[in-house]
Amino acid sequence: MDWQTTADTVPSSFITEAQVHTLGKPPVTGAWREGDPVGERLFASIGALAVESGDELPSVRIAYESWGTLSPAKDNAILVLHALTGDSHVTGAHGPGHTNSGWWSAIVGPGKAIDTDRWFVVAPNVLGGCQGTTGPASLAPDGAEWAARFPYVTIRDQVAAQIAFSDAIGIDRWAAVVGGSMGGMHVLEWAIMAPERLERIAVLAAPPVTTADQIALNTVQMEAIRTDPAFRHGDFYDELEGPTRGLALARRMALLNYRSPTELNERFHREWQSDISPLGAGGRFAVESYLDFHGNKFTRRFDANSYITLTESMNSHDIGRGRGGVAAALERITARALVLGVGSDRYFPYSGQAEIAAGLRTGIRQGEPYRIESEYGHDAFLIESDLVGEAITELLAA
């Protein structure tokens, strides 16, 4: 299909406040119980949350899904944390409330690397996100969306929310906390902020600190959104048209970080998308069409304010901040650890995972990351299921 770049007026399908209560069970505050629905969106209230900036969110709700059964000893629970644009829908088909099928369906499920016949798997949507957890599209106490008023939230604030969420659903200790990319940042903070509450960690394609280069790559994406006139300083929820052009452009830029030059070159070459030449006749190269397609598709499921909030969170990431540096922070980690990197990752390069693995005392590969050779670049942690599954199996057996 020859997708065009248009200002898309199709309403986005991120979850608005009004939709929350029709898409899931009412908020729960008690522990998970045998017989609770699994693989279906649930909500937990964690109350007020003070964030590092000094602001306070008066009421925070966490959307989550779970699969498998919690053992009577509560010793088989695994927390899975998603990347920037993922959500709680880790595994399973798309359907009502889920525009995409599960982003790790090949890893999580019966008989898979994270075997839901054995493990009780829980996946929350991140604080600041747009799939049911409190974020910029949620209502502030004055009854209007938070929008640009949503506080600056750090990776540590998001983990503080996840810890409170663990309390709310009655999990004292996780058998493993697993995540890739931004989810891997959360995993590292979990292991430092609450070492007594987890046994194992898997940090996939994530850095110990977001570097100047990575901040720069992220910052231009935020600027693409902000310069869209339809952004209106974040106050676009009541408008017919949101900042879809800016958001789609941000997504195009992001995809370039997520894939490798080899993959794009070998997949698209210099092919044209249609019979119309891109050499001055108005046609497009196939790779342009691919980026347009993903940019447009993304605007149907993601909130531009959330994109900015979460990108700012990633920019805040530095496990060494206030802890005497990265090496000192890594020394605090006591969980058995899998660190996985992708050789072709140009977003969070392998060198970052090598630094993490070298600084850990508890890595399962004695100072070395598990290295994946793949043409897919950063996204390999989502696509190379056999290799990622193998590494996670090794961790869970450790």
Ligand SMILES: N[C@@H](CCO)C(=O)O
């Ligand atoms: N494809 C992933 C990569 C970010 O780590 C996402 O969109 O979230």
